[in-house]
Amino acid sequence: EAQVTQNPRYLITVTGKKLTVTCSQNMNHEYMSWYRQDPGLGLRQIYYSMNVEVTDKGDVPEGYKVSRKEKRNFPLILESPSPNQTSLYFCASSLRTGQTYEQYFGPGTRLTVT
């Protein structure tokens, strides 16, 4: 089954404790992206990757890091989480080429930073 998986689905942590949210897709997609969802703001892009070893900032990259060492994986790293990073996080992937491709979203990760 074609899918994007994220782990963990729920996470409660404390300020300053490094964490990683994993994202993996099995569709051989070149493009992967992270979004955060906040009430009243919709989803906003954090980082994206056009292919292996190619990453770039989205609209709200502060406080986050990413890496793309393998095509299927795109982890999101919070090296020193703060309460304002409490949010719902989505990973998405799609084919890079073509004009009518769809973005596939993971199930979301609910993060709470206390």
Add this chain to the structure above:
Amino acid sequence: AQTVTQSQPEMSVQEAETVTLSCTYDTSESDYYLFWYKQPPSRQMILVIRQEAYKQQNATENRFSVNFQKAAKSFSLKISDSQLGDAAMYFCAYRSGEWGAQKLVFGQGTRLTINP
């Protein structure tokens, strides 16, 4: 930068009736794509319908249709014969038509309630 605005934070409709969700966007591009996503309580993002800006014909997917007004930069979603399973948060989204562009710009969302 492109922006997407959904001015209705919440909407409600009686089961079996029709409801229209509004979305406006701002862009200087002529080639782009517009989407409506549904997010049920499970939080999964589900693509409902897609519209290519170069197509004049409004997209339709079963009970879901759009009213795309390019000059007015408006992209509303009409849900006919509303069902209880349509209850969800709905997001309007924009994507540039530039080759390789993938970023989705989302609106704030509209929470739709279906009254039995």
